[in-house]
Amino acid sequence: MTFAAIVLAGGRAVRMDGADKASVEYAGRSLLEHAIGALRDAHEVVVVGDPVPTTRPVTFCREEPRFGGPVAALLTGYDALARRPATVGVLAVDMPRVTPSTFRRLHEAADGRDGAFLTDAEGRRQLAGVLAADRLDGVRPDPGAQHGMSMRALLAGLDLALLAPAGAEGRDVDTWADLRDL
Structure with a gap:
């Protein structure tokens, strides 16, 4: 099975005063380095954001x-992937507690389904998951409809497993207080 991943790192970070989340440090490494480390098993990683x-x-x-x-x-x-994978991982750059083990568990949870996504402690789907590439192709909207579309709307028709977080892996960093509290 080929596995490629996309890190979402190009948001506005409004609740962090417009900070470049990819460059924000947590535990001695940037949030982007944490995300790339979590995707160690991916044969290819694309970061959607400014180059650093x-x-x-x-x-x-x-x-x-x-x-x-x-x-x-x-x-x-x-x-932007150079080679079409069997599965596509997606990870928001602001989830530094996600690990390669998280993505292995997501792949296991997705077996026989269209994909799997991690939840937070309250059970809400987070931007950390895996999707069968052919199923992503099947729900792809027209280019004009992609801008501003919610992930919930894109994935609404798919059979997705929801994976409860182990420890704090489902926490994201939306504010400076979130970063402090990690």
Whole structure:
């Protein structure tokens, strides 16, 4: 099975005063380095966001127009993959507690289904998951409809497993207080 992944790192970070989340540090590493580390098993990683130095080779790209939301970013990243995978991972850059083990568990949970996504402690779906590439192709909207579309709307017709977090892996960093509280 081939596994490629897309890191969503191009948002506005309004609740963090517009900070570049990819460059924000947590536990001595940038949030982007945490995300890339969580995707160690992926044969290819595309980061949808502005280019910054990384320890692992990745491809950087941006959705057009910028700030099109998670669906536009996911599909832009998917189109930038050099090779079509069997499964596509998606990870928001602001989830530093996600690990390679998380993605292995997501792949297990997705077996026989269209995909699987991690939840937070309250059971809400997070932007950390895996999708069968052919199923993503099947729900892809017209290019004009991608900008501003919610991930919930894109994935509404798919059979997705929801995976409860182990520890704090389902927590994201939306505010400076979230970062402090990790």
